[in-house]
Amino acid sequence: MIVTGKGGVGKSTVSLALALAAARQGKRTVLCEVAAQERLSHVFHRAEVGFHEVEMAENLWVISIDPDESMREYVLLQLKVKAMRDLLFRSRIFTYLAAATPGLKELVTIGKIWELALDDRKVKQGRSYDLVIVDAPATGHGVGFLQTPRTFANVARVGPIRQQAEILDRFIHDPKRTGVAVVALPEEMPVNETVKLERDLGSEVGVEVERIYCNGLYPERFDDDEAERLAELAAERGGPGRAACRAAVSESRRARAQREQLARLEELTEAPVTTLPFLFEPELGVEQIAALAAGVDR
């Protein structure tokens, strides 16, 4: 399951909630952080989540996929002769080529995700997982990320990279194995981006979005009549009551604006939309995210 969306919409939080939900249902789940965000180690209060899977809770492992490490692992699996590998790793030219080739980092990252999802892992003594959840790069880069294997298959017309890229491309396009979820917020720009992202994923990458998570939805605490009554009260009153009424009016306005955007989102996208509540806790820890996890299954 690849989780993507615009920056700042809570993509990492939703990915973690999905992973927790799956793990609690007894699925052996691995959550992949891409491009060294190091958010997971923060949430779990662990010093570091590295390139190796670490068990964070029952049935839940996490890994931070570093492109350089993925590249190294790929080469190790590709070249069986040790002398050749050593030569390659020592070479400045190789490092340069790896850094300079557009998309190569994304390709090896997807390669690692594919490897994690294999029943029969390539890595020695690799655990097999029921579910791999990917906290993918923010959109803008998101469509490009999923497109990489196909682009590579086209650019490298022959050779092992082409074969590898084709395998990855089939992996991404197999709806039995791979699903894409998009995280959105009930605000104008994120809704627009989500609509565009769903279309681009369809037309440019050829994958269907499986589900959209609309995050941070305010509760509807007050109906229209009540909001109006409170607005009147705020205008005629002074003191503490006034500030409290104004806060209530503000929230009901935002909640209403959010419902309008949510309606737009549902109207303009194909995939089913699941809403997740706004969490009023100042900082999100595992417990708050676990509460969110209860909501992602609906």
Place this chain on the structure above:
Amino acid sequence: MASVAELLEDKRVCICAGSGGVGKTTTSAAIAAGMAARGKRVAVLTIDPAKRLADSLGLPELGNVERQVDPALFAEAGFDLGGGELWAMMLDSKQTFDEVVRKHAPDEETRDRILSNRIYEQLSAALAGSQEYMAMEKLFEIHAEDRYDLLVLDTPPSRDALDFLDAPKRLTQFIEGRALQVFMRPAGLGMKIFGRGTSMMFSVLRRITGVDLLEDLAEFFQAFSGMVEGFRERARRVNELLGDPRTSFLVVCAPQGEPISEAVYFHRKLVEAEMPFGGVIVNKVHYEGELPDDAGEVEAELAEAVGGDLARRVAENLRDYAALAARDRRNVAHLAAELRTRAVIQVPYLDEDVHDLAGLMEINRYLFASGSEERTRIAASA
């Protein structure tokens, strides 16, 4: 202290930087509109404004050219522009990249070879920082034309706000790739220079990448090699403009923990790179203003007027709001301490999305207020 007008006095370039999703585009547009309303000729270079906002300002989608916002819109919103003008441009980074190649290519053949190369096609989209670099390239170009008093740049929504600062360096390093270039030469020259190890190396690389990929790369670097000087010189001058005392970086963020940490990090990088930091704008702040301490008391007080049930919900809402307001206050205080600045401008979480000039001017009541006391007063009376 600290209003945007003070921070930008005598400045020619204002760069709004920060991570994605913090309202950077809206802030940039508001600053530009506010400075125009103070009699300046201002152009804002933006990446991806909300369609409703762009529509309401009468701007077409993309185009890479500046368009003037109709002065009548300001008059309708109740503002006198004086001699001011507001221009806006939506940046198309691929098109800018093509323009740069056209400008630097030594001849038509090289130009066409680059523009049709498959590696190049990916480069403008795929190389981290190329969009950022193109934003600055355009900024530099318009600045050199000297038609505006002030340019406001809305930086691209990169994952890492720092991509933006490193972009010129990264791009030139990529294109300079001399080692690779020599190595890629099709004749035996490269092999001779690098010796026997390299020919083995070459066969290993072939095995991994496939021959065609290497050939495309080789062709790309050969075609680009004649342009390296031009690019480097240009990047040097872009950097000079960024570091100029008449340029000001405004860091835009939101009051949650993560955007605050990113703002602190970004500020540190700005200082290290000796870039002129102006101030920080925190959007979507839950103002504390005159919030009552005791929600229970409020509930009791309101129960008479609206009944117990509604009063209970108002109190519950107040507790939630107060928790967020307290978090925002702590985070902003931390930010001000880390940045050692008093130039922290807080814009409240407005009830509605901004989608027209009137909305931008509403934000400007805070951005251009004389200080935090005035801002608190405005928020309380809103």
